[in-house]
Amino acid sequence: EAQVTQNPRYLITVTGKKLTVTCSQNMNHEYMSWYRQDPGLGLRQIYYSMNVEVTDKGDVPEGYKVSRKEKRNFPLILESPSPNQTSLYFCASSFKGAKAVRDTQYFGPGTRLTVL
């Protein structure tokens, strides 16, 4: 089944404890990205990747890191989480590299993160 998976789905952690949210897609998509969703602010892009080893900042990259060592995986790293990073996170992917934004983007199931 074609899908975008994220793990964990739910996570409660404490300030400063490094964490990684994994994202994987099995559709051979070149483009992957991360979004966060917050009440009143909607969904905003954190980082995106046009292909392996190619990443760039979205609208709200502060406090996050990403890497794209393999085409299928795009982990989101919070080196020192803070309470303002409590949010619902989505990973997304789409097919074409340079023209990916002109193609359907598929979203993972979301990760609910709470930072105490």
Added chain:
Amino acid sequence: GIQVEQSPPDLILQEGANSTLRCNFSDSVNNLQWFHQNPWGQLINLFYIPSGTKQNGRLSATTVATERYSLLYISSSQTTDSGVYFCAVVRDSGYALNFGKGTSLLVTP
């Protein structure tokens, strides 16, 4: 950045009713998608529709790119249609999907 406005913000329907959701955007776009966020928070793709009309069962969508709006039609609504409907666009010069604030739909039995 590009502005994406959705209306109405909230909608309550009785099961079986029809509805039209609207999305206006402020700039030229090369991607427009409609999503349904269900009560469990999952974002479900409904349509990829940068222009033209598409139908999928009880749902259909129309985008008039030259006039910068898109419409989502829900016919014979069911309680499972409840949730938030988002319109999202990518402007010609950008890469990110820019989401509207959504229309929150409640379908009552």
